[in-house]
Amino acid sequence: VDFQEAGLAKSELRSLLEKKLLPHMMDYGHPAFQSMFNSFPEEGAEWGGRIALAYNQGVTNWQVSPAGASLEELCGRALCRLFGLDSDAEATFMYCGTYANHQALYMALHRYAEKRGFDLARDGLSGFSDLTRLKVLASRDAHFSLRHTLRFLGLGENSLVPLNVDRKRRIDVLQLKRQLPALRDQADIICLVATAGTTSTGSVDPLLPLAEISRSLNSWFHVDGAYGLAYSLVPERKDLFKGMDLADSLSWDPHKQLGVPIPCSLLFVRDKREFNRMTLYSDYFNRPHDNKPNPGLKSAPSTRPFSALPLAVSLRFQGLNNVIERLRAPLENIRLAAKKIKVLQDVELCLEPDTGILCFRITPESVPATRLNRLQEYIFQRIMEEGRRTLSITRLDQDKVLRLVVVSPQTGSRDLLETVETARSLAAEFEA
Ligand SMILES: Cc1ncc(COP(=O)(O)O)c(C=O)c1O
Numbered sequence: 001v002d003f004q005e006a007g008l009a010k011s012e013l014r015s016l017l018e019k020k021l022l023p024h025m026m027d028y029g030h031p032a033f034q035s036m037f038n039s040f041p042e043e044g045a046e047w048g049g050r051i052a053l054a055y056n057q058g059v060t061n062w063q064v065s066p067a068g069a070s071l072e073e074l075c076g077r078a079l080c081r082l083f084g085l086d087s088d089a090e091a092t093f094m095y096c097g098t099y100a101n102h103q104a105l106y107m108a109l110h111r112y113a114e115k116r117g118f119d120l121a122r123d124g125l126s127g128f129s130d131l132t133r134l135k136v137l138a139s140r141d142a143h144f145s146l147r148h149t150l151r152f153l154g155l156g157e158n159s160l161v162p163l164n165v166d167r168k169r170r171i172d173v174l175q176l177k178r179q180l181p182a183l184r185d186q187a188d189i190i191c192l193v194a195t196a197g198t199t200s201t202g203s204v205d206p207l208l209p210l211a212e213i214s215r216s217l218n219s220w221f222h223v224d225g226a227y228g229l230a231y232s233l234v235p236e237r238k239d240l241f242k243g244m245d246l247a248d249s250l251s252w253d254p255h256k257q258l259g260v261p262i263p264c265s266l267l268f269v270r271d272k273r274e275f276n277r278m279t280l281y282s283d284y285f286n287r288p289h290d291n292k293p294n295p296g297l298k299s300a301p302s303t304r305p306f307s308a309l310p311l312a313v314s315l316r317f318q319g320l321n322n323v324i325e326r327l328r329a330p331l332e333n334i335r336l337a338a339k340k341i342k343v344l345q346d347v348e349l350c351l352e353p354d355t356g357i358l359c360f361r362i363t364p365e366s367v368p369a370t371r372l373n374r375l376q377e378y379i380f381q382r383i384m385e386e387g388r389r390t391l392s393i394t395r396l397d398q399d400k401v402l403r404l405v406v407v408s409p410q411t412g413s414r415d416l417l418e419t420v421e422t423a424r425s426l427a428a429e430f431e432a
Contacts, residue, residue, distance in 0.1 A: 031411045032415060032418070034405060045314035048312065049309070052305075055067075059295060059304050061294050071306075072306075075311060076090060076268075076308070077091070084245055088271050088273075089271070089272065092298040093264070093265065094299060095301060097251050097253040097256075100265050101226070102149040103267055104222040105149045107249065108219070112134075112219075113127055134187070138160060138163065143224060143226065163179075168351050170354075171210060183217075190219055192219050194222070196244065201357055204355065207223060207244050207247070208242050208243030211243045220248045221248050222249045229241075230254070231356070234331065236328075248274065249270070251265065252266045253266075258311070263305060264311055278297070279297045279298075285302075326409055330356040330408065333406055337416035341358075346364045356405065358404040358416065359404075362375060364428075373400040382429075391419055402423060
C-alpha cells in the first residue's frame with residue numbers, strides 16, 4: 001500500500017481491490033468456516049447498520065445524535081429485561097469484550113478503594129498500603145483480556161490468581177472452597193471473575209456457587225459472558241446460567257454470534273449507580289447539570305459507534321423466537337457432532353461441550369503419546385494451508401487440542417464431522 005498524490009479512478013481502485021484483496025477475505029458464511037466467532041450481518045442488522053452510516057454513525061451525546069443517545073439507553077434497558085436482570089440494572093455499549101472486562105475490573109477496584117476510605121479516581125493506586133495483596137480470582141481458562149486489564153490497571157499480571165477447573169473445564173468450586181481460608185489470609189480479593197462460555201472450550205463456570213463465594217469474600221462478582229451470555233436466552237440452556245443476575249457486572253459481545261456489525265459489546269451492572277464510578281465531567285460536553293441521556297458518562301469513549309441501532313433493528317426484525325432458533329442451531333450441531341465422535345477409536349472428545357465449541361484430539365494408535373501435540377499442530381497447519389475449511393488449535397493444560405467453533409446456523413453437524421474426517425485422514429500422513 002502506498003498513498004499516491006492523485007486519486008485513483010473508481011474502476012481502477014475496484015479492480016485493484018478485486019484482484020488483490022477480495023480473494024484473501026474469509027467467507028464467514030461458508031459452512032466450513034469453523035474457527036472463530038465471526039459471522040455475516042443478519043438482514044435486519046445490516047439494515048440498521050446502513051441507517052447508522054447514512055445518518056448518525058456516531059453517538060457521542062445528545063448534541064451529536066439525540067436519536068443515538070436515546071436509543072442506546074433504551075436498548076440497554078431492554079436488554080437488561082431480556083436477560084432477567086434486576087430492575088436497577090443498566091448497560092453501556094462498549095467497543096469490545098476486552099474493554100468491557102477492563103471497565104468491570106476498574107469499577108471493582110474503585111469500589112474496593114471506596115471501602116478502604118479513598119477515591120481511586122483521584123488518588124490512584126497510591127491509596128493502597130500493600131498492592132501485592134490485591135488479587136483477582138478467575139478460571140485458568142479465563143480470557144487473556146483479564147491479563148491485559150491488570151497490566152493497564154497497574155496491578156500487574158501477578159495479581160491474577162488462576163483457579164483450577166474440573167473435567168468440564170468449569171471452575172472447580174470444591175477446590176476453590178478449600179483454598180479460601182489461605183486466600184483470605186494472604187490476599188485482598190477485589191474481584192471474582194466467572195466466565196460464562198470460555199474462549200477455548202465454551203464452558204460455563206458455576207455462577208450461583210461462585211456468586212455466593214464472592215459475597216462471602218465481600219468482593220465484586222464479574223461474569224465474562226462475552227462469548228456465552230447469548231446462550232442464556234435458549235430455554236434448554238438457561239440452567240447453566242443460574243446466578244448470572246447476581247453478578248455486579250456482566251460483559252457481552254453481540255458481535256460474536258448475533259450477526260451484528262463489529263463493534264457491538266455491552267457491559268451490564270446490577271446497580272446502575274456503579275456507573276457513577278466512571279463519570280468524568282468536562283466543560284464542553286459531559287457537563288454536570290445536563291439532563292439529557294448521555295452514554296459517555298457510563299463508559300470512557302467519547303466517540304462511540306451507533307452499535308445499538310443494528311442490534312435493536314436486528315432483534316425486532318427477527319423476533320425473539322427466530323433469534324433463539326438462530327442461537328440454538330449451533331449448540332445442537334455441536335452436541336450432535338460430539339456424540340458422533342465419542343465412539344471413534346482414534347478421536348478423543350476432550351469434554352462434553354456446554355455451548356458451541358467442540359474440542360477434540362486425533363489419537364491414532366500408531367502415534368506415541370509424546371508426539372500427539374505435534375500431530376495436532378500438523379493437522380491444524382495442513383488444514384489451514386489447504387484453505388478449504390478452517391478450524392483452530394488451543395491448549396488444555398499440557399495438551400494441544402483441535403477446536404471447532406460454530407456461531408451461525410449454516411454450519412451443520414455434518415460439516416463439523418467432515419472436518420474431523422479431514423483431520424483423521426491427514427493424521428495418516430503424519431510421520432510419527
Ligand atoms: C470469554 C471472552 N472474553 C473476552 C473476549 C474479548 O472480546 P473482544 O474480542 O470483543 O475484545 C473474548 C473474545 O473471544 C472471549 O471469548
